[in-house]
Amino acid sequence: MKALNERDLKILAAEIRLETLKVIHSLGFGHVGGSMDLADLMAVLYGAVMRYDPKNPRWEDRDWLVLSKGHSGPVAYATFGLMGFYPMEEAYTLNKPHTRFPSHTDRQLTPGVDLTTGSLGQGVSSAMGAAVGNKIDGRDNHVFVVVGDGEADEGQVWEALHFASAKKLDNVVVFIDNNGYQLDGPTSAILDHGDLAGKAAAFGLYTQQVDGHDVAAIYHAIENACAHKGAPSCIVLNTCKGKGATFAESSHAHSSQPTEEQWQEALAASEKALEAVKKEAM
Amino acid sequence: MSIELIGRHEKDSRACRDAVAGNLEKLMDSDPTVCYIDCDLAGCINTKKLIAKYPDRAFEAGIAEANAAGIAAGLAATGKKVFMHSFGTFASRRCYDQIYMSAAYAGLSVRVLGSDAGVTAAYNGGTHMPLEDAAMYMSIPGATVLDPADFDQLAALTNALAEREGVSYTRFIRKGVIRVYGEGSEFEIGKGVVLHESDKDVCAVIASGLMLDEALKAWEALAAEGIAVRVIDMFTWKPLDEDLVEKAARETGAIVTAENHNVTCGLGSAVANCLARKCPTPQEFVGVQDRFGQVGPQDFLMDEYGLRAANIVAAVKKVLGRK
Numbered sequence: 001m002k003a004l005n006e007r008d009l010k011i012l013a014a015e016i017r018l019e020t021l022k023v024i025h026s027l028g029f030g031h032v033g034g035s036m037d038l039a040d041l042m043a044v045l046y047g048a049v050m051r052y053d054p055k056n057p058r059w060e061d062r063d064w065l066v067l068s069k070g071h072s073g074p075v076a077y078a079t080f081g082l083m084g085f086y087p088m089e090e091a092y093t094l095n096k097p098h099t100r101f102p103s104h105t106d107r108q109l110t111p112g113v114d115l116t117t118g119s120l121g122q123g124v125s126s127a128m129g130a131a132v133g134n135k136i137d138g139r140d141n142h143v144f145v146v147v148g149d150g151e152a153d154e155g156q157v158w159e160a161l162h163f164a165s166a167k168k169l170d171n172v173v174v175f176i177d178n179n180g181y182q183l184d185g186p187t188s189a190i191l192d193h194g195d196l197a198g199k200a201a202a203f204g205l206y207t208q209q210v211d212g213h214d215v216a217a218i219y220h221a222i223e224n225a226c227a228h229k230g231a232p233s234c235i236v237l238n239t240c241k242g243k244g245a246t247f248a249e250s251s252h253a254h255s256s257q258p259t260e261e262q263w264q265e266a267l268a269a270s271e272k273a274l275e276a277v278k279k280e281a282m
Numbered sequence: 283m284s285i286e287l288i289g290r291h292e293k294d295s296r297a298c299r300d301a302v303a304g305n306l307e308k309l310m311d312s313d314p315t316v317c318y319i320d321c322d323l324a325g326c327i328n329t330k331k332l333i334a335k336y337p338d339r340a341f342e343a344g345i346a347e348a349n350a351a352g353i354a355a356g357l358a359a360t361g362k363k364v365f366m367h368s369f370g371t372f373a374s375r376r377c378y379d380q381i382y383m384s385a386a387y388a389g390l391s392v393r394v395l396g397s398d399a400g401v402t403a404a405y406n407g408g409t410h411m412p413l414e415d416a417a418m419y420m421s422i423p424g425a426t427v428l429d430p431a432d433f434d435q436l437a438a439l440t441n442a443l444a445e446r447e448g449v450s451y452t453r454f455i456r457k458g459v460i461r462v463y464g465e466g467s468e469f470e471i472g473k474g475v476v477l478h479e480s481d482k483d484v485c486a487v488i489a490s491g492l493m494l495d496e497a498l499k500a501w502e503a504l505a506a507e508g509i510a511v512r513v514i515d516m517f518t519w520k521p522l523d524e525d526l527v528e529k530a531a532r533e534t535g536a537i538v539t540a541e542n543h544n545v546t547c548g549l550g551s552a553v554a555n556c557l558a559r560k561c562p563t564p565q566e567f568v569g570v571q572d573r574f575g576q577v578g579p580q581d582f583l584m585d586e587y588g589l590r591a592a593n594i595v596a597a598v599k600k601v602l603g604r605k
Binding site for chain 2: 119121132156
């Protein structure tokens with residue numbers, strides 16, 4: 001891990017938000033809510049924590065990222081573009097015919113995507129498989145996997161956490177994007193989870209809960225998680241679904257199709273937010 | 283491909299599961315990338331020794347097949363050659379979406395082993411009787427689906443699977459079966475084996491797995507009546523050996539398929555699909571006629587579902603009447 005530079009990470013998070021909006025705007029509609037709320041996590045992971053080589057995305061000693069909530073693809077495409085995995089503009093082909101940037105992350109299409117996801121719950125299991133494989137090979141890398149709170153309705157998520165705990169996969173950090181919403185409404189109204197962090201802890205994971213929009217808090221939680229040996233870790237991120245997208249921040253919608261006017265307003269606000277954080281940092 | 287046909291209808295004293303377990307052990311001995319995952323049924327196919335010998339690469343995922351399939355896919359992404367086992371019902375229905383998306387769609391190779399093919403689930407009954415498992419895997423683009431007949435064929439195919447890319451599903455019989463092939467017989471995935479043929483053949487019986495010995499018995503019974511038929515072991519259901527099917531249809535003019543599976547969606551359907559495109563031919567389907575499984579001894583079940591040489595003989599006579 002690099003030393004924490006909060007200023008740089010805040011700027012990177014703002015850049016990721018702006019690019020995520022641009023990626024989805026290229027199509028006009030998409031999964032804005034669950035992409036925008038991960039910008040701060042992605043900034044910390046790719047700005048300070050993870051080991052990767054944009055010129056060699058399949059480098060065997062890299063850290064892995066699995067977005068089990070595969071519909072967050074756009075935030076990954078924005079991050080990878082900014083980090084030099086491909087020219088950023090290429091990601092403005094989201095969901096167009098023959099694009100390398102499908103709505104849900106695909107390891108066969110997009111440089112930087114480690115595992116294919118989209119059918120919810122599955123990425124957690126395949127991430128654990130990758131963690132086992134890396135342990136067999138004696139690598140010291142980590143597998144970071146992001147699960148949605150709505151996704152945690154899937155029993156497979158808990159099978160995978162059970163497995164990770166039983167097999168002592170301490171090279172895994174599971175993030176739960178606790179944004180409180182899923183497609184049909186608030187998670188509390190659809191199938192209330194109760195205490196998600198408590199459940200993860202009960203499954204044997206070393207569990208922390210932090211503000212998912214506080215880059216320093218995320219950084220320190222990951223630092224703790226990576227230092228914790230003998231058990232997998234879980235970090236519950238309290239997030240705002242749609243964070244930083246003016247048309248989605250209050251609705252917390254799963255997917256959005258704003259008007260062009262709303263898009264322009266959101267893009268302008270995002271650019272302004274980036275300028276503000278740059279100034280603030282200076 | 284070179285085979286020795288024994289075909290004396292004698293039961294093998296060796297259990298098929300040991301063909302899997304023994305060959306997996308040899309594969310793990312020689313290749314450090316071979317991994318094995320079981321779902322609390324290792325004791326049923328004698329693979330506990332793998333878990334004891336290679337605890338890092340052979341392990342239990344517990345009674346959680348969906349998770350096991352995901353683990354298998356993730357392992358494959360780190361360059362491992364992964365085998366995964368459960369009973370056929372659970373190795374298909376309980377993890378279909380995971381195998382479909384996390385493995386096949388993602389371009390990752392996972393070798394699924396489903397034990398107790400069709401009615402060989404016998405005393406475990408209808409809940410454990412896979413009559414649609416192959417159909418599910420055949421619907422996955424690019425998948426390989428195998429239905430081996432005996433110990434030596436299963437042993438040879440287990441070895442071949444290690445080098446086979448993509449998702450594969452092998453439905454096999456756990457216990458002792460009628461021996462068809464001699465030791466050391468070699469098989470090529472995707473190529474059928476002609477066991478009997480002559481220029482007088484008036485029909486081709488295309489069978490595999492449990493039904494192969496029944497097809498050989500039917501060949502003898504028909505020969506005694508002066509009816510010459512071709513017998514083909516089509517142990518690869520997908521990719522189907524379409525050239526061999528088409529050749530058999532052109533040369534004999536009638537087809538009977540025989541499978542230990544639901545006839546609506548298995549070997550017979552695959553053959554019919556091929557023939558409809560390449561050489562429309564009268565065909566009869568021996569197999570489970572769109573029914574659920576049930577409990578009972580295997581002999582009873584083979585009678586109950588019409589999986590006997592007599593059923594094949596009747597089907598041949600019926601299809602000859604349609605020529």
